[in-house]
Structures are given as structure tokens and as C-alpha cells.
Amino acid sequence: MVRTYDEAVAWIHGRLRLGMKPGLKRMEWMMEKLGHPERRVRAVHIGGTNGKGSTVAYLRSILQAAGYSVGTFTSPYVEQFNERISINGEPISDQEIVELVQVIQPLADELEKTELGGPTEFEVITAMMLYYFGKQNVQDIVLVEVGLGGRLDSTNVIYPLVSVITNVSYDHMNILGDTLAQIAAEKAGIIKPGVPLVTAVKEPEAWEVIAKTAAERKAKLYRLGVDFTVTDWKTTAEGEQFSLATPFAEYRDVRIQMPGAHQVDNAAVAVMAAELLRLGYSFLIDPEHIADGLAAAAWPGRFEQVSGNPLIILDGAHNEAGIRALVETVRAHYPDKRVHVLFAALTDKPLERMIEPLDELADTITFTTFDFPRAAAAEDLAALSSHPHKAVVGDWTAWIDGKKKEAGSDDLLLITGSLYFISEARKLLKKHTKR
Structure with a gap:
């Protein structure tokens, strides 16, 4: 049993020897043993090829501006391992990492003896996060970033309030597939029956798959450029400025400090997701929370x-x-x-x-x-x-x-x-x- 932070992190990273093993059976086994903490997590599930971390940052900042306590699960980390599991942008403590590993390590050892085999590094970290936010420190909302793909990603044991697919492009083709349609099918795996989906997917080949999956699962779809639109976009010395119209509200001349047209897309997607939380789940989010949250949002290592x-x-x-x-x-x-x-x-x-x-x-x-x-x-x-x-x-x-x-x-x-x-x-x- 680990006793120190260094031992805990070394044990987690030691799971890298198992590589990547797509599938949900090991996660489902651990969730059962832990008493299904994932069922107590009120989550937004965020997938896509690029922009997941930035979208998390925008949505977290908006929710914080509205006074909510927001958990996040992101990868990889930039400054320290703990930041993968954070509350209001602050990584959980070294001691909390130790305590979480002490919970998960015996399960990993037990799972290793079954026909399913031992959990991977990412599965272990995901289980730690779900136990933390589901049992130890329940938050108003948790923003869960997909690790890889979606359909078979270990985070896909959650049933979120809102799903997000930022975009679909070529990446991890050795795992997800050689075509945009194949990659989109993996990303679309996070779409849940009846759960609204927000997306900025532009490529027709990928969009066709996303739209078909959403229709099959009766998930209401909100697509950037169709259901919510950006206008009056211009580059400024500080970043970007734009206006945004959703089916429910209009936001004039909002500003973001992360430069780039792609960041305008990410911010717009975050606003649409916030709107759905407001209208569908009674989150008290006002226009000034949107503006203030967008202006304050930052994400390390992105321009x-x-x-x-x-x-x-x-x-x-x-x-x-x-x-x-x-x-x-x-x-x-x-x-x-x-x-x-x-x-x-x-x-x-x-x-x-x-x-x-x-x-x-x-x-x-x-x-x-x-x-x-x-x-x-x-x-x-x-x-x-x-x-x-x-x-x-x-x-x-x-x-x-x-x-x-x-x-x-x-x-x-x-x-x-x-x-x-x-x-x-x-x-x-x-x-x-x-x-």
C-alpha cells in the first residue's frame, strides 16, 4: 500500500506498462465495486479532436462567475500531475492523491487477477476522479474531458447533463480509424439517449455520422453555424471579440483572451452548453456571468x-x-x-x-x-x-x-x-x- 505522494504517482505511472486497452468492462467492474460513484456526478462530457481543454476552461470560468463550484478532469497535465483532477482550477492536494490511490490500488490488484486484466493508467485516474467527485467531494458540476475517442473511453461510464463534441479531424488514426467517418463514430460514442449535444463539427463526412447518431438516440442537437452563430468577429490586441446568437439569447461584443478563430468556436460551444445547463437544469447563469467568464478564461500551453x-x-x-x-x-x-x-x-x-x-x-x-x-x-x-x-x-x-x-x-x-x-x-x- 502506498504511503507517500511520490509512491502514489509512481504507482499510477507504472500502469503505463499496460498501454492502452480500449473498452469499458474494467471501468464498469471498478464502479460496481466502489458503489457506483459515477451516478452521483453531475457532469458535462466534452469530447472532440481539438479544443477540449479550452472548452473546459471557458465553461468552467462561466460557471465559476455564476458562483458554482466546478470540478474538472483534464489531460494531459501541464505543470503538475494533480491538476488532472481540479476544483475551480485548483489541483487537488498531494494527500488527496495518496488517499485516492489507497482506495483504487487494492481494486486494481484484484482486477488484475480476473480475465479482464489490470486497469490502465488512464482507467485508474478516471476511477480516482469519479470516486473523488462522486463520494468524497461532490461538486455542483464536473466537466469531464474525454481521454481518447469517446465510445470506448474510460470516461464514458458517466451519464451527463450535456454532451459536447468540439470538432472531428485526423488524430490517433491507428486507434480511431483512417477516415473522418470512422473517427466521428468513435467520438459520437459519448452521445447518450435524450442528452442534448453541442458541437462545432464542420466536416460533412463527420457531421453526417454525428447527426445520425444523435437522431438515433433522440439527443437534441445544437450545431455551431446553424443553431447558434458567431457574428461581428474581429481580432484585437488582447485576443478576440465577437457576438453570439443562440436559440435563447444574444450576447454582444464578448471578449476572450485566447487568440484564434478556433478559440472563438470553443468559446461559442461553451456558451451554448452553459445555456443548456441554465434552461434544462436551472443553473442560475446570467449574461454578465457569460461575459465575465469568457473574458477571464485561460488555458496553459494554448497560444x-x-x-x-x-x-x-x-x-x-x-x-x-x-x-x-x-x-x-x-x-x-x-x-x-x-x-x-x-x-x-x-x-x-x-x-x-x-x-x-x-x-x-x-x-x-x-x-x-x-x-x-x-x-x-x-x-x-x-x-x-x-x-x-x-x-x-x-x-x-x-x-x-x-x-x-x-x-x-x-x-x-x-x-x-x-x-x-x-x-x-x-x-x-x-x-x-x-x-
């Missing part, structure tokens, strides 16, 4: 400016759609900057399709690697680039230090790729850089 002099931006663009959104945002907000890209990624990503847009954006592009099991070699990444000013570095910390010294007022250092890499870079920059 995050960590230094102003020199200008350094971190963005966890970890798939093709994320990279393309990043490139559009840089061009919209910093059209006159010389862009110096530092990029690291995981091997199971569509690397060539990610690097091509960066090649077109960057004045220089540098490839590196980092200490992570699936991290791609810097040389392999560089081989996929056609940029005339490409480079490879082993010590990315030295690259950052050097660029910080030589960068001028016209330079932008853009550090992007895997969220795991962004987490490491952020720790370094937050330690040494003052804005």
Missing part, C-alpha cells in the same frame, strides 16, 4: 505568451488541425514578425502533414526531441521538412537560452508540438522568464 521581450509563445498543437489553427493565429496576430519555430512531436502523429504548414510559416525551423517514450527523433522530423533554414538540436534548453539572447523586437519564438514537450518547455520558461 500562451510566456515572455514579451523577447516574444515567446507556447502552443500544444499536437496534430494537423491544431498546427493549421496555430499557423492561422500567428498570421492574424503577428503578421510582421520573423517566426522561429522549435518543434518536437510524438511518433504516432501525421508528422509530414504537421511540418508542412510550419515550413510555410517559419523563417527558421528547428527540430528537437525530449525525454518521452514515443518522442520522435529530431533527425527524423527534420528529414520531413523542406525548409531552407532548418536545423536539428539535441539540447533544446540551450536553443531557447541562445534565442532569447539574440532575438530582436521583430522576432517571435514559437515553441510547439506535443503537449508533453510543451509542458517541459513551460516549466523551464516559467522558471527563468519574466514577462
Whole structure:
């Protein structure tokens, strides 16, 4: 039995040896043993390829502005492991992690002896979260981010008040499928009978699957651009400004501080979800809560400016759609900057399709690697680039230090790729850089 925080986290991470095992049988077994804590969690379930974390941040901020206590379950973490399970943006304590592992570890050992096999790392963390919010510290609402896919994701044991699918694009194709229709079918697995669904899915192939599944399950569907619409959108020095019309209200000239057209979509989806909580479940959310919540929302590692002099931006663009959104945002907000890209990624990503847009954006592009099991070699990444000013570095910390010294007022250092890499870079920059 674990006694300390370090032992608890080491035990959790030790479950990585089991890899990914899609399916709900092990989760259902643990929920039964725990007395079904998931049934006591009032949740919004948030899936999609990109934008899940940002949508959680917007919706949490709106609900907090309205005075609610909000639990969140997100992944991966950026600064510390505990942040995966948070209340009002504050990670739970080290002692609470220890206590949760002490509850779940004996179950994992018992489950390992059955034909189902032991639970994976993500299943263990999900079980910890559901036990925490269902039994130990019940919240007004819990925002649960899907880990991977949806249909067979361990979070899919919940029955939420509202479901959200932000978007569908190519990612984790080795698990979810080779076509948008196949990927959408996995994402659509979180749609529950009679539970309203909010989505910003645009691609016709994916939309057809989402709409068909929602109709079969009699889930009322709210689609961005059809059922709720953004107007008067403009980029500002502080982020974005736009107006939003839902079937129930209109919000004029609201502002967000996270830049990019994709963030406008995420914010609009969060507002629509908040509207459904207000109308369907009597959450007391006023227009000023919407405006204040959107304005205050932030999410680390998403187009995050960590230094102003020199200008350094971190963005966890970890798939093709994320990279393309990043490139559009840089061009919209910093059209006159010389862009110096530092990029690291995981091997199971569509690397060539990610690097091509960066090649077109960057004045220089540098490839590196980092200490992570699936991290791609810097040389392999560089081989996929056609940029005339490409480079490879082993010590990315030295690259950052050097660029910080030589960068001028016209330079932008853009550090992007895997969220795991962004987490490491952020720790370094937050330690040494003052804005």
C-alpha cells in the first residue's frame, strides 16, 4: 500500500506498462465495486479532436462567475500531475492523491487477477476522479474531458447533463480509424439517449455520422453555424471579440483572451452548453456571468505568451488541425514578425502533414526531441521538412537560452508540438522568464 505522494504517482505511472486497452468492462467492474460513484456526478462530457481543454476552461470560468463550484478532469497535465483532477482550477492536494490511490490500488490488484486484466493508467485516474467527485467531494458540476475517442473511453461510464463534441479531424488514426467517418463514430460514442449535444463539427463526412447518431438516440442537437452563430468577429490586441446568437439569447461584443478563430468556436460551444445547463437544469447563469467568464478564461500551453521581450509563445498543437489553427493565429496576430519555430512531436502523429504548414510559416525551423517514450527523433522530423533554414538540436534548453539572447523586437519564438514537450518547455520558461 502506498504511503507517500511520490509512491502514489509512481504507482499510477507504472500502469503505463499496460498501454492502452480500449473498452469499458474494467471501468464498469471498478464502479460496481466502489458503489457506483459515477451516478452521483453531475457532469458535462466534452469530447472532440481539438479544443477540449479550452472548452473546459471557458465553461468552467462561466460557471465559476455564476458562483458554482466546478470540478474538472483534464489531460494531459501541464505543470503538475494533480491538476488532472481540479476544483475551480485548483489541483487537488498531494494527500488527496495518496488517499485516492489507497482506495483504487487494492481494486486494481484484484482486477488484475480476473480475465479482464489490470486497469490502465488512464482507467485508474478516471476511477480516482469519479470516486473523488462522486463520494468524497461532490461538486455542483464536473466537466469531464474525454481521454481518447469517446465510445470506448474510460470516461464514458458517466451519464451527463450535456454532451459536447468540439470538432472531428485526423488524430490517433491507428486507434480511431483512417477516415473522418470512422473517427466521428468513435467520438459520437459519448452521445447518450435524450442528452442534448453541442458541437462545432464542420466536416460533412463527420457531421453526417454525428447527426445520425444523435437522431438515433433522440439527443437534441445544437450545431455551431446553424443553431447558434458567431457574428461581428474581429481580432484585437488582447485576443478576440465577437457576438453570439443562440436559440435563447444574444450576447454582444464578448471578449476572450485566447487568440484564434478556433478559440472563438470553443468559446461559442461553451456558451451554448452553459445555456443548456441554465434552461434544462436551472443553473442560475446570467449574461454578465457569460461575459465575465469568457473574458477571464485561460488555458496553459494554448497560444500562451510566456515572455514579451523577447516574444515567446507556447502552443500544444499536437496534430494537423491544431498546427493549421496555430499557423492561422500567428498570421492574424503577428503578421510582421520573423517566426522561429522549435518543434518536437510524438511518433504516432501525421508528422509530414504537421511540418508542412510550419515550413510555410517559419523563417527558421528547428527540430528537437525530449525525454518521452514515443518522442520522435529530431533527425527524423527534420528529414520531413523542406525548409531552407532548418536545423536539428539535441539540447533544446540551450536553443531557447541562445534565442532569447539574440532575438530582436521583430522576432517571435514559437515553441510547439506535443503537449508533453510543451509542458517541459513551460516549466523551464516559467522558471527563468519574466514577462
